[in-house]
Amino acid sequence: EAGVAQSPRYKIIEKRQSVAFWCNPISGHATLYWYQQILGQGPKLLIQFQNNGVVDDSQLPKDRFSAERLKGVDSTLKIQPAKLEDSAVYLCASSPRAQETQYFGPGTRLLVL
């Protein structure tokens, strides 16, 4: 079975620019997660989707971050405008249902200059 796919794998932008990340979960997985992992820290959940609805976005900085999963499959995470402190690896994960094992993608490494 194909794993979680993410693109791009690397992105370098200047502060105040915009950036978008894409995630394709494992086929049939209803739950999708976006995590932010800053260097030296563990992943931090930004947003959780169940199908195309948001389950939890309490840690998403909504003034600059947005995410959508319009058809309950692929998802995009956007940062607009980016700040230096947004430099991190952005991980996407999916699971068949909310309480089941999460499968992680390779991540997108973002550097904001």
Next chain:
Amino acid sequence: AQRVTQPEKLLSVFKGAPVELKCNYSYSGSPELFWYVQYSRQRLQLLLRHISRESIKGFTADLNKGETSFHLKKPFAQEEDSAMYYCALASGSARQLTFGSGTQLTVLP
């Protein structure tokens, strides 16, 4: 609020030696704990979960509610165990994961 603490950022042991990676948590509800592992150039993946009470790749972890700990143990470390290990706690109605900051384990030959 829930919190997961991994006190050691780096841990080195020799091949064949026992290894213990420490994890402590704080959570007011009923805890569900996990260990995730990330080998070099690979994705983060689940190693084991406390409710399964199973041994994976020779690793075990016991939930100690009195000490609020979930330490990961292996009696004889192998070089292929070298990786980054994260302890995680599931909480909330949707069992969202809170991760610790990770421990980089190096098993020396």
